Amino acid sequence: MKKPAAYGLALALLGATAITGTVHAQDATGPAFDRQTMMKQVGGAVRILSGMARGEAEYDPEAAVLGFRTIQAVAAGLPYLFPEGSETGDETEAAPAIWSDWDGFVAAANELETDAAAAVETGGGGLEAFQAAFMEVAGNCRTCHETYRIKRE
Numbered sequence: 001m002k003k004p005a006a007y008g009l010a011l012a013l014l015g016a017t018a019i020t021g022t023v024h025a026q027d028a029t030g031p032a033f034d035r036q037t038m039m040k041q042v043g044g045a046v047r048i049l050s051g052m053a054r055g056e057a058e059y060d061p062e063a064a065v066l067g068f069r070t071i072q073a074v075a076a077g078l079p080y081l082f083p084e085g086s087e088t089g090d091e092t093e094a095a096p097a098i099w100s101d102w103d104g105f106v107a108a109a110n111e112l113e114t115d116a117a118a119a120v121e122t123g124g125g126g127l128e129a130f131q132a133a134f135m136e137v138a139g140n141c142r143t144c145h146e147t148y149r150i151k152r153e
């Protein structure tokens, strides 16, 4: 739980694929900035996936699997991006419930990882299988955000 060393490891694991470039922006290298960057990756993947799910973009099995892989990778590292001391700063939208209900938060991240991993397996198997997998994955976003994210603005 909440170990800075594990946080560094998660960054090392995820860095190559997800945060290249942006993490070195000046004055923005803390955990809150990193997890926001990760979440933006997830948001970008979901935008592409939802376009395909709704038929606004042509279904592309490879793009589908790639999108789910991105989400899976971020979900796997997510709990390590909330070390103690990162409750504030970088205009974080992380809710205090993350730290007061740590096990619940980790369970929510694990759920996303599990659903994304399943979607990696099935999401390339035709439009209907993809749509079903996408619904499962996308259901996690609101569930976690409702409890563990404070919406600013």
Ligand code: HEC
Residues within 6 Å of the ligand: 032, 033, 035, 036, 037, 039, 040, 042, 043, 046, 071, 078, 091, 092, 093, 094, 095, 105, 108, 109, 110, 112, 137, 138, 140, 141, 142, 144, 145, 148, 149
């Ligand atoms: C386990 C909890 C959890 C799950 C699941 C989750 N999120 Fe998030 N998300 C967060 C938290 C916490 C923040 C706020 C992070 C911060 O500001 O420090 C956030 C922030 C975001 C942001 C704003 C990033 C920024 O600062 O610009 C986007 C976009 C986002 N999430 C998209 C998604 C999408 C899409 C999904 C579903 C595929 C998802 N999230 C699933 C916890 C979660």
